[in-house]
Amino acid sequence: MCSILKISRASYYKWLNKKPMEDKNSLLIKQIQEICEKNNRLFGYRKMTMKINKISEKPVNHKRIYRLMSLLDLQSVYRPRKRYPKNANKQQTAKNVLKRQFETSKPNEVWVTDITEIHIPGLPKLYLSSIVDLYDRSIVSYKLSLRNDSQLVDETLKLALKNNPGHVG
Incomplete structure (x- = not known):
């Protein structure tokens, strides 16, 4: 079958023994949710990636964190900008x-x-x-x-x- 599909046998066995990404993602999802609860959802995907990369042994790509946060509908909470008056009262x-x-x-x-x-x-x-x-x-x-x-x-x-x-x- 491998020769017909022009795939090496090593690639087939590697694919056969590969762990599904859902296991790795489920661990990441738990970490993301814990961090969100601790920080009141102030972290966006960039800060979340930095925090998770500090915790875990293997670095995680920011695109993966972005995708998982989108699936969980976790978005950072934006603080409103402070508005300063344009014409401040001039003192002496x-x-x-x-x-x-x-x-x-x-x-x-x-x-x-x-x-x-x-x-x-x-x-x-x-x-x-x-x-x-x-x-x-x-x-x-x-x-x-x-x-x-x-x-x-x-x-x-x-x-x-x-x-x-x-x-x-």
Whole structure:
């Protein structure tokens, strides 16, 4: 029969002794359902694949996980996006005292400040608040924080006043 079908005997016996995929899939289905229950159905097929590959000895293809999750009608729950108001209420704005004249004649006469957002992969955003003396462009003080708020600016200013007792104030 193998010679008529042009199949090697080894291939026939391999096919004959092959375990059905349903056994492997049933184990995977149980794992998928357990993970879904633990995580409140927040995992999609990509995260589910990563989680199952950490648990099992043999890696599982993401397409197989996708197919099984579709059969079980398990879809990740999408969280709604946060909506931010486009026109936020503007608070107090300081007067433009410098009028773009950034040259000074003595130290500690004019300080300027800036907040920089720093992105580091794998970590939350950091905010760097710094105060610069316009006389020699030196850093008077700086502070790092996880939040961009008025407390960050206040702490930076307090640190600058503490470190520079000869400031004009």
